[in-house]
Amino acid sequence: MLGLGTLAKKVFGTPNDRKIKATRPLVEQINALEPEFEKLSDDGLIEKTAELRKRALDGESLDSLLPEAFANVREGAKRALGLRAFDVQLMGGAFLHQGNISEMKTGEGKTLVATFPAYLNALTGKGVHVVTVNEYLAKRDSEWMGKVFAAVGMTTGVIWSGQPDAEKKAAYACDVTYATNNELGFDYLRDNMKAELDQIYQKYHNFAIVDEVDSILIDEARTPLIISGPSQDRSDLYTAIDGLIPSLQDDHYSLDEKSRNVTFTDEGNEFLEQQLIAAGLIPEGHSLYDPESTTVVHHVNQGLRAHKLFTRDKDYIVRDGDVVLIDEFTGRMMPGRRLSEGLHQAIEAKEGVQIQPENVTLASVTFQNYFRLYDKLGGMTGTALTEAEEFAEIYGLGVVEVPTNKPIARLDEDDQVFRTAGEKYGAMIDQTKEAREKGQPVLLGTTSIEKSELLSHMLQKEGIEHNVLNARQHEQEAQIVADAGRLGAVTIATNMAGRGTDIQLGGNVEMKVLQAMAENPEADPAQLRAAEEARHAEEKEKVLAAGGLYVMASERHESRRIDNQLRGRSGRQGDPGRTVFYLSLEDDLMRIFGSERLDKVLTTLGMKEGEAIVHPWVNKSLERAQSKVEGRNFDMRKNVLKFDDVMNDQRKVVFSQRREIMSSDDLSEIVSDMREQVIDDLIDEHMPPKSYADQWDTDGLHEAVKDKLTIDAPVQDWAAEEGVDDEQVRERLINAADEMMAQKAAAFGPENMRNIEKQVLLNTIDGKWREHLLTLEHLRSVVGFRGYAQRDPLNEYKNESFQLFEGMLDSLRETVTQQLSRVRPLTEEEQREMLAQMQAQQAQSQQAVDQAASQAEAVAEADASGDPLPGFVEDDPSTWGNPSRNDRCPCGSGKKFKHCHGRLT
CATH class of the missing domain: 3.40.50.300 (P-loop containing nucleotide triphosphate hydrolases)
Structure with missing residues (x-):
């Protein structure tokens, strides 16, 4: 029913x-x-x-x-x-x-x-x-x-x-x-x-x-996304901490692969404390729990994470002395992207490369917002x-x-589960050989560079020609993908699998035409195209007859979407195709999510080596495991967003204020309001409301006014006058401040004064916002511990960040008022000094430009003559000038630098 x-x-x-x-x-x-x-x-x-x-x-x-x-x-x-x-x-x-x-x-x-x-x-x-x-x-x-x-x-x-x-x-x-x-x-x-x-x-x-x-x-x-600037260099600290990590035993920390987290045990903390004191990183007589030790403990935790959670050639690669992150979902390199809070530096220390200084956040936003x-x-x-x-x-x-233009003719087979990774890879190699014999193109999907290179090595041993597409071959992606659908082609791809580019059966005809034109520049383009299109049609027919693209995946990914993308490479526009996932109980997903039960079942069934279990129930069970992981990842992203939403409201206020300031020609009213607010705050602090004259701190007010407004106002004399209250003192201070600013405006000229006000406001907002971001970052890292006291970390974060934001606005008003009070026109001598400095800087930068230009000319001349650059020494890169990747090589070979000596650097 x-x-x-x-x-x-x-x-x-x-x-x-x-x-x-x-x-x-x-x-x-x-x-x-x-x-x-x-x-x-x-x-x-x-x-x-x-x-x-x-x-x-x-x-x-x-x-x-x-x-x-x-x-x-x-x-x-x-x-x-x-x-x-x-x-x-x-x-x-x-x-x-x-x-x-x-x-x-x-x-x-x-x-x-x-x-x-x-x-x-x-x-x-x-x-x-x-x-x-x-x-x-x-x-x-x-x-x-x-x-x-x-x-x-x-x-x-x-x-x-x-x-x-x-x-x-x-x-x-x-x-x-x-x-x-x-x-x-x-x-x-x-x-x-x-x-x-x-x-x-x-x-x-x-x-x-x-x-x-x-x-x-x-x-x-x-x-x-974070735009950051460098902070102080602490490479010695990272190196010293990195030296301690290998001495840790298994019982010193606990590793949770599901949540990708690693923490020290009590034994680990005791051992660590002794080691840190011995290394002089914590003073004698201090413990890990002292406030002074917070920074060291934070970096030790990051060092542990770098060693136990981040694997070379899977999470990152080392290229030209840099640690370059790899996107876990697409397998692509992310040059320029760095892990925050000292984690990237900990990985650099682990790999023994140059440690870049930690960065201070200047501006940040999440993709969601x-x-x-x-x-x-x-x-x-x-x-x-x-x-x-x-x-x-x-x-x-x-x-x-959206429905497909033609019905899908692809065959999606049930997963094949083997007991060991060796058996799984063996089955994949056998299937690849079989498909290749009949001319069927094969795409082998892997989850990491390491595994793609392992498969590549196994194919080489079997003498099977193939292409490898991973973060290391990023630049050749289009060419490799264009050839992946050719007759008998074998391609190994990490998760990206040429995402955004199409694997066409018989190969990509446009790429073939472009190659033919490059090889025969003299030939008629129309004839070349016709010949290539005819060859392509013939090859496509053979590939279709062989069964279309065969996608074999070596592992299930945490996310079903990534698996579906790999499947989707085959069977485009109604073409035939075939996909299958080869799994083993040693795979990360299987190992973390209940492979012990499956192992018992397989042992009970008495499965022989090389045999696979194939059943729709296995697919269902894996889908449930993937759904759990996806659900947890969704919760993590939602949590990141909830915290960022708090900052986003503040970001919108600050950024809209900046736009308003930039689009305004006259900011004198805003500046005047800020000045009055600062005076109000000073009066409230030193002459509290409803207090008597003998309770006023007139000396303190005099010093504060001198510091914040650079006005030497006779506040004590005003307060001593009969019948004067705090409101009258306030009015006199405002008048004195307004008069002083009017004199400054006259000295600078009204237009210059408006520009100065704009620059001071923008610079101060940027500086205060940067400080505020750093404070919020620190607050975000510690607020989670409030949960142990039965207090909601998000509410705590909201309340405290709001108080910090109010404090930032107060501080902003004070700083702007103070800076504008202190600006003054330069004397003639100061102007001459500044002009001389600027001319010296210009001369220096012009010299650098001329030097670069003469080097470029020398390279160009050497290139034209086929001779090496004067002074060129094969083994000494410092004699090669400074060619860019696409310049001719200074050795005089006539090749581009990136294809010649540039490959060696």
Whole structure:
């Protein structure tokens, strides 16, 4: 008998079915407009954009413009790229415009889908940001889809790290801007550290379309973006502590792999105390529990975490003497990203590389709070349904599963569970050989660099040719992915598996054409293309006959989404394919979540070596384990967000105040209010309300006024006058302060004075906000312990951070008033000294520029002649000049530096 829920679904359809059904009339409307738009000339498409833009600015709703806008873009894409969008792509675009996540399978053309809502929402003139997971994709998509936008008369920009200021500003001013999530977040923080309004990049947060939305808004949401500056060097402390960690025994600490946490036991604390006293890190007679020991204890804990929780070639790699983190979800390197609170320094000490100074936070924001700034948000991915609850709760985003253009023909097999990792890898190698014999391309998925290299080594022993795609081969990603679908190709990939790029059966025809053109620059491009397309069609037929792409995964990931992404590499656009997960009881997920019970079952069944257990129940049991982990990760992200929300309210106040100050021409009123408030506070402190004259501290008030306002006011004489109260003293002080500031304004000139006020205000706000962030960081790290006293850490954090924020505002008023009271025009001699200093600095920097230019010229000359750079010594990099990666090598080989001697450094 059917349950009520099942019966209702049969009669009414699922909520997803109803959403799909509701957009069908819209798609029909767009299709009906197609003949009309086909008749338009190329200029006609651009004129149509101008007409739609005018209607949008005149107040017509974007929903009513949607059919014409989508029809215009479809025609533009057809002419610019030869791609006619399918009905399901229009549907995905409509859902994005409505502020949803469109879940579309791999190969369904999500890159093109984004152009429809991006075009429609850019008609308002406020710009649209398309967010990608890496810079390669941002540049590729902006160039590729830029042709579509150009065909309909819109501008496209791209943002990347280290971009020149003028280029970045121009890119943000475009109708549609492609960028990575990191660069957008950092630019937002940088904007709020600028001193002039016209230096700001992000004028609006209108609409963002987030590609691979699950990776950006969920996987990366646990780590806030931080702009930081260096603090004092403490490398000796890290090195000394690192020397103690190897001497710890197993009973000195407890390791919890589930929560990725490690703590000292009582025995460990005693042992540690003795060692630290012996090493002179804690003074004799002190203990670990003294307040003075807090910093040392914190760093010892970080040292323990570095050794026991962070593994080389899995969590990070060492490259050119730097510890570079690896994203656990995508397997990509994250250069420039550092762990906070001394943990990165502890890993550097462990690896024996140069220890960089710890950083002080200058500005920070979480991805959750950054993307919630946008008026509207949309997202695309192949895997979002498993996290629908989180998207709805945190971002207010619905998830809609868009049907595929062609039915999925991929075969997803049940997991195969072996007792040992050796048996599992052996089975994978056998299957790879079998698939390769019939020409079927194979993609082997792994969870870490270490495991991808282990598999690679095993394939080499068997003489199987293959490519490896992991963080070390980051730069060759596009080429490796382009070849992964070729006849008999074998590719090993970490979790990223070419995310955002398509594995096409028979290989990527565009890449083949570009390669052929590079090899034969003289040949006719049209003939080359025709020949390559014919070869590609033939190879694709053979791959289809062999069964399409065979995806074998060597492990289950904590998150089902990552597994589903790997599966989704196969079976694009209705192609055949096959996927299977090979697991062993030694895998991390199996080991942590109940492999003992399974091991007993397998032993009882008397399984032979090399045999696998294959059953749907195993899949279900693993899915439950993954759901538990995902639930815990969601709670962790929610917790990070709850604490960041407290800071976010304060961040919004500070950042909006900064914008107000920057956009204002005259701040004298704000400065005057601050001065009056400082005087009020001084009067309240030294002449408390309802107190008698003999209780007033007039000497203290005189000194405080002299210090804070630089006014030598005869406060004692005023107070001694008959009938004078605190209110009259206050008024006299305000008048004296106003008079002094009026004199300063006259001395500087009104315009200069306004500029000084603006700079002092902005600099002081920035300084106080930095101090406040540091205090909140320390508060956040200790407030968790309040839970032991039955007090809610979050409420404690809210109350204390609010008090700290009020204290910061008081301190801000005081500092601004004090600094403005002390500014004075420079004497002629001081001006001459300052001018001489500036000229010396300019001469120094010009000398450095000239030196770099002469080196570059010498390299260019050597390159042109084929001779090495004068003074070039093969084994001495200091004689090579300072070539960039793409310059010609100074040895005179004619190759680029990165492909020649640059590889050795």
